[in-house]
Amino acid sequence: MEIKEYLQEYRKKVDKELEKYFELKTKQAVDLHPLAEEAVGVIKDITMSGGKRIRPAIIYYSYLANGGVSNEEIVKTSMSIELAHIFLLIHDDIIDKDDFRHGVPTAHRRYEKKALRVMSHQKVKEDAKHFGTSMAIVVGDMASSMTQEIIFNSSFPSDTIIKALNAMQEIVYRTLPGEMMDVEMELRGRADEEEILKMHEGKTARYTFEGPIHMGWVLAGGVSRDNMDNFSKYALPVGKAFQIRDDILGVFGQEDKLGKPVGSDIIEGKQTLLILKARERGNNSQRKIVDELLGKRDLSLEELEEIRKIIRETGSLNYSQELAERMVKEGLEFLHKVDFKNAEAKDFFEKVADYIIRRSV
Amino acid sequence: MEIKEYLQEYRKKVDKELEKYFELKTKQAVDLHPLAEEAVGVIKDITMSGGKRIRPAIIYYSYLANGGVSNEEIVKTSMSIELAHIFLLIHDDIIDKDDFRHGVPTAHRRYEKKALRVMSHQKVKEDAKHFGTSMAIVVGDMASSMTQEIIFNSSFPSDTIIKALNAMQEIVYRTLPGEMMDVEMELRGRADEEEILKMHEGKTARYTFEGPIHMGWVLAGGVSRDNMDNFSKYALPVGKAFQIRDDILGVFGQEDKLGKPVGSDIIEGKQTLLILKARERGNNSQRKIVDELLGKRDLSLEELEEIRKIIRETGSLNYSQELAERMVKEGLEFLHKVDFKNAEAKDFFEKVADYIIRRSV
Numbered sequence: 193m194e195i196k197e198y199l200q201e202y203r204k205k206v207d208k209e210l211e212k213y214f215e216l217k218t219k220q221a222v223d224l225h226p227l228a229e230e231a232v233g234v235i236k237d238i239t240m241s242g243g244k245r246i247r248p249a250i251i252y253y254s255y256l257a258n259g260g261v262s263n264e265e266i267v268k269t270s271m272s273i274e275l276a277h278i279f280l281l282i283h284d285d286i287i288d289k290d291d292f293r294h295g296v297p298t299a300h301r302r303y304e305k306k307a308l309r310v311m312s313h314q315k316v317k318e319d320a321k322h323f324g325t326s327m328a329i330v331v332g333d334m335a336s337s338m339t340q341e342i343i344f345n346s347s348f349p350s351d352t353i354i355k356a357l358n359a360m361q362e363i364v365y366r367t368l369p370g371e372m373m374d375v376e377m378e379l380r381g382r383a384d385e386e387e388i389l390k391m392h393e394g395k396t397a398r399y400t401f402e403g404p405i406h407m408g409w410v411l412a413g414g415v416s417r418d419n420m421d422n423f424s425k426y427a428l429p430v431g432k433a434f435q436i437r438d439d440i441l442g443v444f445g446q447e448d449k450l451g452k453p454v455g456s457d458i459i460e461g462k463q464t465l466l467i468l469k470a471r472e473r474g475n476n477s478q479r480k481i482v483d484e485l486l487g488k489r490d491l492s493l494e495e496l497e498e499i500r501k502i503i504r505e506t507g508s509l510n511y512s513q514e515l516a517e518r519m520v521k522e523g524l525e526f527l528h529k530v531d532f533k534n535a536e537a538k539d540f541f542e543k544v545a546d547y548i549i550r551r552s553v
Numbered sequence: 554m555e556i557k558e559y560l561q562e563y564r565k566k567v568d569k570e571l572e573k574y575f576e577l578k579t580k581q582a583v584d585l586h587p588l589a590e591e592a593v594g595v596i597k598d599i600t601m602s603g604g605k606r607i608r609p610a611i612i613y614y615s616y617l618a619n620g621g622v623s624n625e626e627i628v629k630t631s632m633s634i635e636l637a638h639i640f641l642l643i644h645d646d647i648i649d650k651d652d653f654r655h656g657v658p659t660a661h662r663r664y665e666k667k668a669l670r671v672m673s674h675q676k677v678k679e680d681a682k683h684f685g686t687s688m689a690i691v692v693g694d695m696a697s698s699m700t701q702e703i704i705f706n707s708s709f710p711s712d713t714i715i716k717a718l719n720a721m722q723e724i725v726y727r728t729l730p731g732e733m734m735d736v737e738m739e740l741r742g743r744a745d746e747e748e749i750l751k752m753h754e755g756k757t758a759r760y761t762f763e764g765p766i767h768m769g770w771v772l773a774g775g776v777s778r779d780n781m782d783n784f785s786k787y788a789l790p791v792g793k794a795f796q797i798r799d800d801i802l803g804v805f806g807q808e809d810k811l812g813k814p815v816g817s818d819i820i821e822g823k824q825t826l827l828i829l830k831a832r833e834r835g836n837n838s839q840r841k842i843v844d845e846l847l848g849k850r851d852l853s854l855e856e857l858e859e860i861r862k863i864i865r866e867t868g869s870l871n872y873s874q875e876l877a878e879r880m881v882k883e884g885l886e887f888l889h890k891v892d893f894k895n896a897e898a899k900d901f902f903e904k905v906a907d908y909i910i911r912r913s914v
Binding site: 221224225227228231286287289307310322323325327329333334336340341345350351353354357361366368371372373375380390 | 668688702
């Protein structure tokens with residue numbers, strides 16, 4: 193099976209559970225308050241409008257790989273990481289001032305628009321923005337709270353649940369400093385390669401790969417330490433490669449596939465390996481252009497092309513892509529040391545590594 | 554023993570555990586990233602600088618009341634609600650644009666100042682504000698994540714832990730729509746009594762009273778449903794009274810005792826029962842003054858006195874205080890139906906109810 197089929201098939205399964213879960217949360221919210229109902233609606237809409245469900249799929253296949261057999265229960269529990277992801281995205285979108293996520297408006301923009309509809313008094317724009325931020329903070333907190341709930345309401349043995357909560361806590365808790373580094377680097381406007389890679393390790397490698405694999409291993413009973421060790425050594429470089437590819441797509445990807453405006457990483461002034469290498473290898477005039485355009489709020493398409501050209505011409509694009517490929521190769525060596533209890537799971541993890549560096553979304 | 558002594562004594566116990574916990578989290582953060590260390594420092598500073606620890610004390614005494622005996626373990630686990638409180642305050646302070654909490658700067662203001670120290674580029678003020686908001690969102694998320702961790706790392710039986718996580722989840726999840734109502738009411742600038750009381754029920758009565766009592770009951774084994782029912786009927790009116798008193802102190806309290814500027818509720822334009830009744834009972838000119846001054850960012854002390862006078866003269870102050878007293882009386886009737894396993898706990902809950910309506914902080 194192709195990796196896209198694996199992901200699509202798992203998406204169908206987990207989306208069915210997500211629909212059921214949101215139905216339940218909506219019913220509960222109706223009893224609570226209309227604002228709670230509205231908030232659950234926002235979380236649901238952002239969740240169901242897009243996303244590859246790669247993290248829940250990884251939990252599922254790691255669970256199978258490590259000998260797990262409760263098919264229905266693992267699908268339900270794997271939703272938790274999707275909610276963690278949505279919670280982090282809702283807060284992240286406030287921080288990055290993003291307008292769209294999964295092709296639909298971000299939470300803070302929805303509430304900002306709502307405020308503009310009801311407001312009549314002074315300082316309208318600024319107040320509406322603050323209203324949007326405020327509501328989206330709370331909506332994110334609601335999604336965060338769902339993350340844990342899904343795990344402790346699952347029907348795995350209590351001891352396993354507690355270990356799984358620990359695993360999820362570690363994923364989220366380690367991701368947050370990565371987020372802070374991101375914010376701080378944007379403020380300072382400079383970063384070095386080591387710092388960028390360290391951030392990727394925190395923010396993506398553990399979050400998107402090693403963490404979900406660990407969750408699946410824990411939920412399957414957490415028996416073989418050796419398996420987990422080898423899985424980690426696979427997941428960390430592959431995860432870093434995933435982020436590098438993400439950054440490439442953030443500059444060179446297609447808007448309709450990504451669900452967010454092309455070049456938004458440039459507009460946001462994001463410090464990536466791509467930018468770092470372009471500055472490092474560029475001549476003075478190229479460096480000057482990069483510094484001028486990075487973080488420019490009203491970047492034109494022509495200017496985006498200019499920065500793309502510099503990233504290509506300095507060899508930064510090749511450097512990044514090749515580094516990602518080397519990392520995937522390194523990771524695969526350790527994957528082959530894992531003792532797989534399930535052949536499909538093995539196939540999945542091999543293909544996912546390859547997909548990482550070829551994907552266009 | 555006086556209620557203040559009860560609280561002070563419990564504060565000593567729980568603060569010792571909080572110190573130990575933050576020491577551990579700091580050590581972990583050092584391995585993670587300097588920004589994580591800084592964030593833990595901010596959480597610690599805001600937590601340790603103030604707060605009455607009323608919620609952990611309620612968990613503790615409810616645990617004793619319901620027959621619990623693991624003294625050390627309950628003190629440790631009761632910290633969780635203090636962290637939940639800090640997480641909610643950090644996010645709430647962003648929303649309310651507050652500068653101080655417990656007499657020390659709020660999280661977002663700390664980071665805003667930090668940004669101003671390192672920034673040199675354009676749009677400095679706005680960017681620094683956004684940096685402050687962004688970092689404080691993430692710091693709040695870190696504190697949120699600690700809340701759960703404290704519970705699932707406790708040494709209560711696994712089944713009890715899962716029930717306690719459920720209880721905590723319910724406290725936080727129900728509080729969030731209350732927060733949203735607060736934000737929305739400020740935007741709309743109008744509220745009716747029913748809506749205000751409903752908000753109090755969600756935001757404070759369950760959060761500060763019934764929720765912690767429920768947590769203590771769960772941790773003690775959750776045996777007698779009757780006890781919990783009577784405790785709920787005690788906690789809900791007493792909790793509402795607590796909020797009414799809080800609103801009175803927000804306008805009439807002393808700055809040095811509150812740890813935040815006097816009149817900040819007026820400056821923030823908070824819709825409280827106090828304001829509602831003053832508008833309802835006031836004549837046209839009084840109503841006009843209230844509408845003019847409520848939400849005024851540069852409110853003078855003289856203007857604060859003016860609004861206080863109206864609240865007094867319209868009888869709104871008396872109405873609110875008397876309503877709070879009636880509610881406490883109503884709650885105490887049900888407290889006397891609780892089957893207490895511990896005499897000190899009984900004394901505590903009687904005195905806490907009385908304290909609610911007399912306190913000056």
